[in-house]
Amino acid sequence: MLPKDCFHLSFSRSGGAGGQHVNKTETKVDLRLDLTAAEAVLGPYDVQRIRTALANRLDADGMLYVTASEHRSQFQNYEAAMQRMAGLLASALARQKRRIATRPTRGSKLRRVDEKRHRGDIKRGRQGPSD
Numbered sequence: 615m616l617p618k619d620c621f622h623l624s625f626s627r628s629g630g631a632g633g634q635h636v637n638k639t640e641t642k643v644d645l646r647l648d649l650t651a652a653e654a655v656l657g658p659y660d661v662q663r664i665r666t667a668l669a670n671r672l673d674a675d676g677m678l679y680v681t682a683s684e685h686r687s688q689f690q691n692y693e694a695a696m697q698r699m700a701g702l703l704a705s706a707l708a709r710q711k712r713r714i715a716t717r718p719t720r721g722s723k724l725r726r727v728d729e730k731r732h733r734g735d736i737k738r739g740r741q742g743p744s745d
Contacts, residue, residue: 616655622646623692628683642683645695647703649676660707667706678702 628642649672653661664678673679680702682695718726 616647616652620648620651620655622648622677625688628691639688641686641688641691642681643688643691643695645680645682645692645699646673647678647699649678664703664706668702671702 622645624644624646625640626642626644627640649661649664656664665672665676668678671678671680678699680695680698682691682698684694685691
């Protein structure tokens, strides 16, 4: 869990339908994660992985940002933004399982060759009689 001082939170007016309520309340949440501050908690290796995996979500200052404006409540948008941020970080830090190279079995080789022979027989059968 990252400390709160790594996050920068701002609110603004949300767009879309909603009438007078949208025009006078700031419910849109803009959540930014300061990766340089988070490096003390996560470590440089994990922060670099986040930077490469989520490069399209970094702003000009190198902060990871998420916005949420789908709810009419500021608190619900804040929770949605935090969940979205947690999901992004989890996906960026998930380690891929290393694939172990294996060889095809004897049976799979025989099946492949038999299928190739069968397919060739079918195509030969489509040809007309040779002159």
